[in-house]
Each structure stands twice: as structure tokens, then as C-alpha cells.
Amino acid sequence: MDNGITPHMAERKAKGLLRELAVVERLPGGKLMSGGREFFDLSSNDYLGLSFHPALKEAAFGKISRAFGSGASRLMTGTSGCHADLESAVASLKGKEAALIFNSGYQANVGVISALMGKYDAVFADRLSHASIIDGVKLSGARLFRFRHNDTEHLSGMLRAKRPGVRRAMIVTESVFSMDGDVAPLEELTGLKKEHDAFLMVDEAHATGVFGPEGEGRVHSEGLADNVDILMGTFSKALGSFGGYVAVSGEMKEYLINFSRSFIYSTALPPAVIAANLKAIELVKNLHDRRSKLLSLAGYLRQGLKSLGFEVLGESQIVPVLAGTNEAAMKMSWDLREKGFWA
Numbered sequence: 615m616d617n618g619i620t621p622h623m624a625e626r627k628a629k630g631l632l633r634e635l636a637v638v639e640r641l642p643g644g645k646l647m648s649g650g651r652e653f654f655d656l657s658s659n660d661y662l663g664l665s666f667h668p669a670l671k672e673a674a675f676g677k678i679s680r681a682f683g684s685g686a687s688r689l690m691t692g693t694s695g696c697h698a699d700l701e702s703a704v705a706s707l708k709g710k711e712a713a714l715i716f717n718s719g720y721q722a723n724v725g726v727i728s729a730l731m732g733k734y735d736a737v738f739a740d741r742l743s744h745a746s747i748i749d750g751v752k753l754s755g756a757r758l759f760r761f762r763h764n765d766t767e768h769l770s771g772m773l774r775a776k777r778p779g780v781r782r783a784m785i786v787t788e789s790v791f792s793m794d795g796d797v798a799p800l801e802e803l804t805g806l807k808k809e810h811d812a813f814l815m816v817d818e819a820h821a822t823g824v825f826g827p828e829g830e831g832r833v834h835s836e837g838l839a840d841n842v843d844i845l846m847g848t849f850s851k852a853l854g855s856f857g858g859y860v861a862v863s864g865e866m867k868e869y870l871i872n873f874s875r876s877f878i879y880s881t882a883l884p885p886a887v888i889a890a891n892l893k894a895i896e897l898v899k900n901l902h903d904r905r906s907k908l909l910s911l912a913g914y915l916r917q918g919l920k921s922l923g924f925e926v927l928g929e930s931q932i933v934p935v936l937a938g939t940n941e942a943a944m945k946m947s948w949d950l951r952e953k954g955f956w957a
């Protein structure tokens with residue numbers, strides 16, 4: 615039987631695009647072990663090394679002395695006392711009235727967009743938006759318009775042309791882009807949001823913990839929290855743990871509790887994870903030195919690579935090197951691995 619899978623996989627392999635899982639053990643100090651060999655880890659998002667912080671692990675151990683699992687979804691028995699503490703800590707870090715925890719950043723994006731938007735609506739998303747944003751739009755049934763990366767002129771034209779024909783509109787972007795490592799023009803986007811009566815949603819997955827005096831991300835530190843309706847983020851990157859969240863108005867939070875299906879129909883994160891997340895938020899506020907060291911090391915690496923003639927993008931802790939083709943990128947990655955770098 616031709617199930618359609620075999621030729622599809624063969625084609626992927628022929629193109630050098632086959633993906634496989636590598637087993638690794640992450641080590642403190644930005645290293646990892648794989649196949650009995652140690653590598654410098656240039657691939658993980660544990661930007662501040664918080665996942666190894668003893669206080670984070672202690673917070674989790676403290677909760678494990680009771681039940682490990684949460685037992686049910688948040689609306690059943692899954693909401694513990696530390697959920698409320700974590701939600702107020704996130705709201706305060708992000709400068710919003712309220713916050714809602716999701717089980718991952720992926721689930722937050724999918725659940726929020728699909729709850730707010732429907733078939734009479736339109737989402738205007740930056741062309742480099744994360745897959746979870748695009749999947750949320752698809753699930754919502756709303757029309758999707760993708761504007762050129764960070765191009766507010768292009769977005770403005772699209773809004774003028776398409777906004778009048780739809781019920782609700784939403785503009786979505788990332789504050790620090792996961793692939794290109796550059797940053798969104800947030801202030802201009804808040805202007806367009808107001809002009810065209812649209813929701814503005816900003817994904818701060820890579821900005822939280824790294825940007826802003828207390829790691830609050832770019833939106834709040836640039837004084838824009840009041841003009842961003844949905845501030846999304848994750849505990850799984852610089853915060854060194856796991857889980858996602860949105861910081862929103864109190865009314866929006868109530869709405870999402872009632873209508874966001876990825877929130878409603880999934881078992882709550884274990885209390886140990888919630889406690890670790892709360893500890894991570896407390897710790898991250900004071901990690902000024904780690905934040906500035908991270909950004910200065912990234913700048914040093916970027917300059918060094920540029921002076922060696924590589925084409926390098928970004929203005930954050932993410933340092934993308936353009937290889938040209940998929941094959942060239944795979945080869946570069948393998949060559950680096952030979953030399954002890956996991957990139």
C-alpha cells in the first residue's frame with residue numbers, strides 16, 4: 615500500500631531536510647553532553663541559565679512533597695493557591711491588570727487567537743510570526759493577512775484595504791523575533807492599532823527575562839503595556855522552566871477562562887512547575903548582570919562573525935548566521951559540531 619508517507623519522507627531526505635531527535639543532557643555553564651562528548655550549547659533558549667538555579671529546583675521540590683500532578687483542568691480541581699500568586703506576579707511584571715497561565719506558549723497563542731477571532735474577522739500577522747500564531751489563526755477561521763517583516767507601511771496599506779470589510783481585527787507580532795533576532799517597531803504598531811480599531815497582540819517569548827530593567831520584556835519597559843491588549847510569553851525560555859501565559863485586562867482574562875479551548879480542555883500544569891515559575895519570576899528581576907552579560911556576549915559574537923565575513927542578523931541574544939541554502943546550513947551545523955559547538 616502506498617500510504618503517502620514513504621515517498622514524502624524520501625523526498626525530505628533527498629532535500630537534506632530530514633529532522634531527527636538527538637538525545638542530549640544539558641549541563642550547567644552553557645554546555646551539553648551528547649553521545650559521550652561535551653559541546654558548547656549555542657542552541658538552547660535557557661538564556662540566563664535559570665533552569666539550573668538551585669532556588670528554582672527547591673521551589674519545585676517543596677511542592678512535590680504533596681501530589682505531583684494537578685489532577686484536572688484549571689476549571690475543575692487544577693487551580694492551586696500558587697496559580698493565583700503566579701498570575702499576579704506575571705501581571706505585575708508585565709504591567710497589566712491580570713494574567714492567565716496556559717500549559718505552554720504554543721497553547722497560549724493557539725488558545726487566545728482562536729477564542730477572540732472568528733470567520734468574520736481578520737488577523738494581520740508579521741510574516742516571520744511563530745508557527746503557534748499561524749496555527750491559532752487557522753483554528754480560528756479568521757482571514758490571515760501576513761505583512762512583510764517589520765514593515766509598518768505594508769501593514770498600514772493592508773489595514774486600510776481589508777479592515778473595513780471585517781468585524782474584528784487583530785495585529786500580531788513578536789517583540790524579539792525567534793528566527794531573525796531583530797525587534798519589532800512596537801510604538802508604530804500601537805499607533806496602527808488605535809487608528810484601525812484592532813487588537814494588538816505581542817509575543818514576548820524571547821524578550822521576557824532578557825529585555826527591560828527587570829526582565830519585563832520590551833512592551834512594558836518601553837511604556838506600551840496599556841496599548842497592547844494581549845502580552846503573551848512563556849516560562850520555557852529565559853525563565854528556565856515550562857508553561858505559557860498572557861497578561862491582559864481583567865475582562866479579557868474572564869473571557870479567556872470561558873472561551874479559550876486550549877485553556878479549558880487541558881490538565882493544569884503540576885503545582886511543582888507553577889512554584890518553579892513563580893520563583894523564576896522573582897529571581898529574574900534581579901539578574902541585571904546576567905542580562906547585560908548575555909547581550910554583550912551576543913554583540914561580541916555578532917561583531918566577530920561579521921569581521922570574519924559571515925552574514926549575520928539580529929540585535930538581541932539571538933545571533934542568526936545566513937548560510938544561503940538548507941544544505942549549506944546543515945553542513946555548517948555539522949562542521950561546528952565536529953569542533954565541539956552545538957549550533
Ligand SMILES: *Cc1c(COP(=O)(O)O)cnc(C)c1O
Nearest residue numbers: 718719720744792819848850857
Ligand atoms: C517558543 C515560542 C513559543 C512557544 O512557547 P512554548 O512555551 O515553548 O510552547 C511561542 N512563540 C514564540 C515566538 C516562541 O519562540
